[in-house]
Amino acid sequence: MTATLRLSKHHGLGNDFLVVLDQPADADLARRLCDRRTGIGADGLISGTSGGAAGVDLTMVLYNADGSRAEMSGNGIRCLAQAWVRSHPDTDGELRIATDVGVRPVTVVSTTDPATVQAHVDMGKALPGPDLGQLVLDAAQAVTVDVGNPHLVLLVDDVVPVDVDADGPFIELGIEGGINVEWIAPDPASAGRLDLRVWERGAGHTLACGTGACAAAHAAHAWGLVDERVTVAMEGGEVEVHLGDTITLIGPATHVADVEVEAPVVG
Numbered sequence: 001m002t003a004t005l006r007l008s009k010h011h012g013l014g015n016d017f018l019v020v021l022d023q024p025a026d027a028d029l030a031r032r033l034c035d036r037r038t039g040i041g042a043d044g045l046i047s048g049t050s051g052g053a054a055g056v057d058l059t060m061v062l063y064n065a066d067g068s069r070a071e072m073s074g075n076g077i078r079c080l081a082q083a084w085v086r087s088h089p090d091t092d093g094e095l096r097i098a099t100d101v102g103v104r105p106v107t108v109v110s111t112t113d114p115a116t117v118q119a120h121v122d123m124g125k126a127l128p129g130p131d132l133g134q135l136v137l138d139a140a141q142a143v144t145v146d147v148g149n150p151h152l153v154l155l156v157d158d159v160v161p162v163d164v165d166a167d168g169p170f171i172e173l174g175i176e177g178g179i180n181v182e183w184i185a186p187d188p189a190s191a192g193r194l195d196l197r198v199w200e201r202g203a204g205h206t207l208a209c210g211t212g213a214c215a216a217a218h219a220a221h222a223w224g225l226v227d228e229r230v231t232v233a234m235e236g237g238e239v240e241v242h243l244g245d246t247i248t249l250i251g252p253a254t255h256v257a258d259v260e261v262e263a264p265v266v267g
Contacts, residue, residue: 005263009256012075014207014236019083024266030063043203059098064202071100072148074210078119078253081106101148116254123247126218135174151215159197168199182212186225207236217241
């Protein structure tokens with residue numbers, strides 16, 4: 001049995017997501033729709049459901065392209081916020097979104113491009129990540145960081161030579177439960193800039209990672225390499241990360257298309 005599923009596609013600096021509002025979604029649907037050859041294609045599928053706990057506008061559930069469930073996504077939550085504002089034009093752009101790791105306030109601001117918004121997300125606190133165990137790494141510094149999901153930040157001289165597609169899968173699976181991996185290199189001319197390449201758990205080599213940018217800025221600041229306000233440059237573009245009691249992520253979300261598909265009924 002199938003039903004018409006209405007969704008929208010968005011990207012945050014090339015990290016792309018399919019967003020479904022107030023319709024059922026699950027891991028099987030994510031695998032089917034996110035496949036870049038037989039589906040629509042995306043790094044993940046996000047379900048946004050209105051209501052929930054008091055003071056919450058909507059609840060976010062994120063499935064990676066492989067069907068695994070992700071706790072949090074900095075690019076994904078911006079895309080969900082844009083989808084919600086587009087479907088609720090009377091909103092003031094101030095949202096409280098419940099995620100698997102708590103409520104995240106998001107402010108959505110329009111830009112001169114009608115397809116793109118700028119979103120400010122309170123990403124919460126950075127905490128120590130999982131133990132590295134016996135994993136051997138080729139990096140000047142290495143640390144794990146938890147920003148709602150687990151990250152391994154590796155300091156290298158230059159991110160350009162990093163073979164993300166070769167090293168990423170090996171490192172991801174080298175830690176129990178998997179981990180997101182960021183290779184970073186600070187700009188020697190600026191204490192406010194980092195270059196980053198990323199391998200995302202469950203999605204692979206992506207052009208940008210919002211939580212990864214936050215983890216990278218936190219680690220680099222702890223190593224004395226950057227200030228509290230950091231521009232993180234990734235293959236898909238740049239975000240701003242402001243470090244403080246909590247971490248603020250500022251970056252774009254762009255609407256690509258609205259899509260209707262016939263999909264198996266979930267549930």
